[in-house]
Amino acid sequence: MPIYAWKCEKCGFEREELRKVGDDTAPKCVYCNIIMERYLTPITAILKGSGWNRGVWTKLRDRSKDQGNKFFKRHPDLQEKAKQSVNEKLTT
Numbered sequence: 564m565p566i567y568a569w570k571c572e573k574c575g576f577e578r579e580e581l582r583k584v585g586d587d588t589a590p591k592c593v594y595c596n597i598i599m600e601r602y603l604t605p606i607t608a609i610l611k612g613s614g615w616n617r618g619v620w621t622k623l624r625d626r627s628k629d630q631g632n633k634f635f636k637r638h639p640d641l642q643e644k645a646k647q648s649v650n651e652k653l654t655t
Contacts, residue, residue, distance in 0.1 A: 569599040 565584060570577045571592035578599070580590065589598045635642035 568602055568604045570602055571595055571597065571599050573597055 565582065566579050567582050568577065568579050569590055571594070573595045574592065576592050576594055576599075578590070589601065591597060592599050635645075
C-alpha cells in the first residue's frame with residue numbers, strides 16, 4: 564500500500580497516510596475541516612545490483628557506438644540520410 568501526502572490549502576497543515584491504491588477519498592484538515600489536496604513527494608530509491616552500475620552502461624553505450632560506426636562504414640549513403648533526419652528533428 565502506498566503512502567499518500569496531503570496538504571490543506573488554507574492553513575498549510577500536512578499529513579501522510581497509508582492508503583489502498585484507488586482509495587480516492589480525501590481526508591479533512593483537523594484544523595480547518597476542509598478537504599485536503601493530495602500532492603506528490605519525491606521517492607527515495609537505492610539502485611543495487613550489476614544492472615545499475617555506471618560502468619556497465621558506459622560499456623553498452625560504447626559497444627552501441629562501435630556497432631553504429633561499423634554499419635555506416637558498410638552503408639555510407641544511409642549515414643547521410645540519418646544525419647539529415649537528426650538535423651531536421653533538432654531544428655523543429
